[in-house]
Amino acid sequence: QSALTQPASVSGSPGQSITISCTGTSSDVGGYNYVSWYQQHPGKAPKLMIYDVSNRPSGVSNRFSGSKSGNTASLTISGLQAEDEGDYYCTSYRSSSTLGVFGTGTKVTVL
Amino acid sequence: EVQLVQSGAEVKKPGESLKISCKGSGYSFTNYWIGWVRQMPGKGLEWMGIIHPGDSDTRYSPSLQGQVTISADKSISTAYVQWSSLKASDTAMYYCARRDGLTHFIYWGQGTLVTVSS
Numbered sequence: 001q002s003a004l005t006q007p008a009s010v011s012g013s014p015g016q017s018i019t020i021s022c023t024g025t026s027s028d029v030g031g032y033n034y035v036s037w038y039q040q041h042p043g044k045a046p047k048l049m050i051y052d053v054s055n056r057p058s059g060v061s062n063r064f065s066g067s068k069s070g071n072t073a074s075l076t077i078s079g080l081q082a083e084d085e086g087d088y089y090c091t092s093y094r095s096s097s098t099l100g101v102f103g104t105g106t107k108v109t110v111l
Numbered sequence: 112e113v114q115l116v117q118s119g120a121e122v123k124k125p126g127e128s129l130k131i132s133c134k135g136s137g138y139s140f141t142n143y144w145i146g147w148v149r150q151m152p153g154k155g156l157e158w159m160g161i162i163h164p165g166d167s168d169t170r171y172s173p174s175l176q177g178q179v180t181i182s183a184d185k186s187i188s189t190a191y192v193q194w195s196s197l198k199a200s201d202t203a204m205y206y207c208a209r210r211d212g213l214t215h216f217i218y219w220g221q222g223t224l225v226t227v228s229s
Contacts, residue, residue: 003155032213034212034213034214035214036212036214036215036216038156040156045206045208045219045220045221045222046148046156046206046208046216046219047219048215048216048217051211051212051214051215052212052214052215057215057217087155089155089156091156091214092214093213093214097172097173098161098170099146099158099160099161099170099172100158100213100214101158102155102156102157102158103155104155105155105156
């Protein structure tokens, strides 16, 4: 099963905004509003940041927002902070799979 | 408080068998699917499979079908991944997570590191 495509790395200075893209097809990202985003710090379990394209779980900062256009979903982090450094993964429901599919992952660096 | 607590790190030799666990607490274990995720060293996240502890309905990733067995014992609120013959390529961190929506898993275990080396 092919993964969703994410940029390998994105960087920004403290206080700036960055956007991470997640590109799929009409069979996954484009066809359903079931895209989630996870943050992972080294040696830690993933943490859900956004679900169903643009919803934030309780306790997640409103600096994190999600959107979708066509076959590409996006995660925007505004007011970038040092603690936002880590790896970010998107995941989407896919019509051919009960499990869905992860993105390739993006390393976020705060300069 | 919802918690998923996984069994500890394992070091095994190729060909050995292994069963790792994920114990849920703080919620009705039989009402939520439990998913398993593999993360090989330095690599991304990969779905392995998912099980509904209420009726043991299990779905596997096509790439891992036949390589592992996912099971659950609802009497002790525990899900498992089992290997009958480990390979070096099974070396990875394994996470369990509770499915709260089609693609969203809010609660995760701490991970179990499996190292397979001769």
